[in-house]
Amino acid sequence: MASTTFKIWRGERGQGAFTDYATEVTEGMVVLDAVHQIQASEAGDLAVRWNCKAGKCGSCSAEINGRPKLMCMTRMDELPAGEAVTIEPMRAFPHVRDLVTDVSWNYEVKKKIKKFTPRPPDAPDGTWRMAQADVDRVQEFRKCIECYLCQDVCHVLRDHHKHDEFIGPRFLVYAAALEMHPLDTEDRLRDLKDNHSIGYCNITKCCTSACPEHITITDNAIIPLKERVVDEFYDPVVKLVRLLRGKK
Amino acid sequence: MHRSLPVMDQRKFGETLRRDAWWVPNVFVVTILTSFLVYATYAAFANAHYTSGPYLSPFYSPEIWGDSPHAWFGPKPVWWPGWLPFSPALIILPIPALFRFTCYYYRGAYYKAFWADPPSCAVGEPRKTYWGEKSFPLVMQNFHRYGLLLSFILLVFLWHDAWLAFWFSSGNGGTQFGIGVGTIVMLVNVLLLSGYTIGCHSMRHVIGGFRDKLSGSRARKVAYDCSSACNRGHMNWAWCSLFSVALTDVYIRLCALGVITDLRIL
Ligand code: SF4
Ligand code: SF4
Ligand code: FES
Ligand code: FES
Numbered sequence: 001m002a003s004t005t006f007k008i009w010r011g012e013r014g015q016g017a018f019t020d021y022a023t024e025v026t027e028g029m030v031v032l033d034a035v036h037q038i039q040a041s042e043a044g045d046l047a048v049r050w051n052c053k054a055g056k057c058g059s060c061s062a063e064i065n066g067r068p069k070l071m072c073m074t075r076m077d078e079l080p081a082g083e084a085v086t087i088e089p090m091r092a093f094p095h096v097r098d099l100v101t102d103v104s105w106n107y108e109v110k111k112k113i114k115k116f117t118p119r120p121p122d123a124p125d126g127t128w129r130m131a132q133a134d135v136d137r138v139q140e141f142r143k144c145i146e147c148y149l150c151q152d153v154c155h156v157l158r159d160h161h162k163h164d165e166f167i168g169p170r171f172l173v174y175a176a177a178l179e180m181h182p183l184d185t186e187d188r189l190r191d192l193k194d195n196h197s198i199g200y201c202n203i204t205k206c207c208t209s210a211c212p213e214h215i216t217i218t219d220n221a222i223i224p225l226k227e228r229v230v231d232e233f234y235d236p237v238v239k240l241v242r243l244l245r246g247k248k
Numbered sequence: 249m250h251r252s253l254p255v256m257d258q259r260k261f262g263e264t265l266r267r268d269a270w271w272v273p274n275v276f277v278v279t280i281l282t283s284f285l286v287y288a289t290y291a292a293f294a295n296a297h298y299t300s301g302p303y304l305s306p307f308y309s310p311e312i313w314g315d316s317p318h319a320w321f322g323p324k325p326v327w328w329p330g331w332l333p334f335s336p337a338l339i340i341l342p343i344p345a346l347f348r349f350t351c352y353y354y355r356g357a358y359y360k361a362f363w364a365d366p367p368s369c370a371v372g373e374p375r376k377t378y379w380g381e382k383s384f385p386l387v388m389q390n391f392h393r394y395g396l397l398l399s400f401i402l403l404v405f406l407w408h409d410a411w412l413a414f415w416f417s418s419g420n421g422g423t424q425f426g427i428g429v430g431t432i433v434m435l436v437n438v439l440l441l442s443g444y445t446i447g448c449h450s451m452r453h454v455i456g457g458f459r460d461k462l463s464g465s466r467a468r469k470v471a472y473d474c475s476s477a478c479n480r481g482h483m484n485w486a487w488c489s490l491f492s493v494a495l496t497d498v499y500i501r502l503c504a505l506g507v508i509t510d511l512r513i514l
Contacts, residue, residue: 066265094253199382
């Protein structure tokens with residue numbers, strides 16, 4: 001058994017400092033185990049959010065050695081051996097205490113996105129028919145566990161604090177899942193351009209590399225939406241073709 | 249946002265708790281792109297040594313006007329203004345330049361490497377203001393698809409050149425089939441450029457991505473799947489094809505200068 005030092009951010013409302021704790025690390029341990037051990041032994045008042053310990057609830061998001069990660073899915077043996085491990089709260093959301101941030105801004109954002117609006121049912125029994133190939137595309141987006149690590153790492157929120165204008169990668173994924181759904185009839189493109197500011201994303205792909213569900217956020221959700229926004233608002237040829245065909 | 253609670257202190261420029269050498273990819277991007285730019289500028293202004301045997305440098309294709317036998321409409325036109333530098337490459341190169349400059353992959357890469365916005369993921373930034381691609385000038389990146397269209401046309405010419413690279417002069421005014429190292433160089437180059445172009449995000453969009461239903465047409469589904477397959481490795485295609493374009497020009501230039509002799513395989 002080896003003892004490892006953990007530098008854990010302690011403090012409230014954005015103020016605080018790292019405190020060092022040493023704890024034994026055994027085979028198969030994840031960072032959240034170590035945090036629990038520390039909580040049980042020397043820091044009973046350490047605030048940390050967690051729930052499933054299986055990478056499914058998205059509660060235990062934090063920054064481990066400077067990288068946004070789920071504490072319950074970061075194995076100790078993937079971190080550099082013999083070095084202290086730093087654990088901090090997410091930086092894109094208001095800080096509550098220790099490792100806990102207030103992520104409720106995300107719930108407000110989600111409400112602003114137009115709801116799924118399916119076409120009338122295809123069959124008299126109120127059901128629809130769609131091809132597997134067509135739903136496959138949006139299936140990937142449904143893996144999201146709402147851990148908000150992508151929101152945390154996105155520099156538009158993290159460094160530029162555009163929370164009032166930009167919905168962030170998580171909700172661009174959500175919008176893509178609805179917008180590309182074969183049954184959906186709603187049009188979210190003007191919202192994406194004007195109210196959700198998809199143009200703020202400069203496709204630097206930090207969200208994609210942070211996503212614990214390995215959703216190809218930038219390439220499969222954001223860029224295809226950007227292309228649709230171009231069709232609708234920027235491309236003069238598409239405009240002309242629509243005009244000639246008598247659409248809009 | 250409800251800012252009843254403060255966020256953590258903002259990281260300063262370059263500040264991070266990451267332990268890895270996050271700046272290495274930026275050094276790579278800056279070095280490669282700058283070197284490429286310098287070399288391409290030199291090669292384009294040189295207006296010489298861009299053909300050798302049946303080979304034509306990709307920087308100079310299609311050669312609309314020029315002095316080589318590959319020129320479509322003969323030598324430099326008489327009406328070309330004296331003050332305007334002339335080279336067949338200078339007419340063509342703005343197209344791939346526009347295509348690559350507005351490419352979604354390169355955009356992300358150079359915003360990081362040249363503009364530090366962000367320098368890397370979870371690393372502090374130098375500036376407070378931010379416009380992104382929402383307003384002018386970067387909103388112009390939305391015209392990437394036109395770069396794709398023009399580059400696609402160039403690609404047809406490059407395939408034509410690769411085909412001609414199989415036909416060597418037979419000495420009596422005719423041609424005979426053959427394969428030289430240069431043929432392979434040109435073929436690999438056009439294959440890499442095709443992979444890059446087919447995997448372009450705008451290509452993926454126009455080929456089917458703009459629709460919610462792809463199952464209706466088998467041809468469209470196959471095309472979309474092909475584009476998506478190339479799209480997954482778009483970064484690699486982008487770099488490999490950038491290298492191959494420059495190296496193809498270098499190879500042909502060295503042959504033309506007599507520094508190396510093209511080896512005939514067949
Ligand atoms: S790709 Fe766009 S959404 Fe994702 S982190 Fe970068 S700027 Fe944010
Ligand atoms: S998209 Fe990925 S990183 Fe973002 S909230 Fe969902 S699971 Fe987390
Ligand atoms: S505790 Fe549920 S994702 Fe980590
Ligand atoms: S996205 Fe890279 S070439 Fe179009």
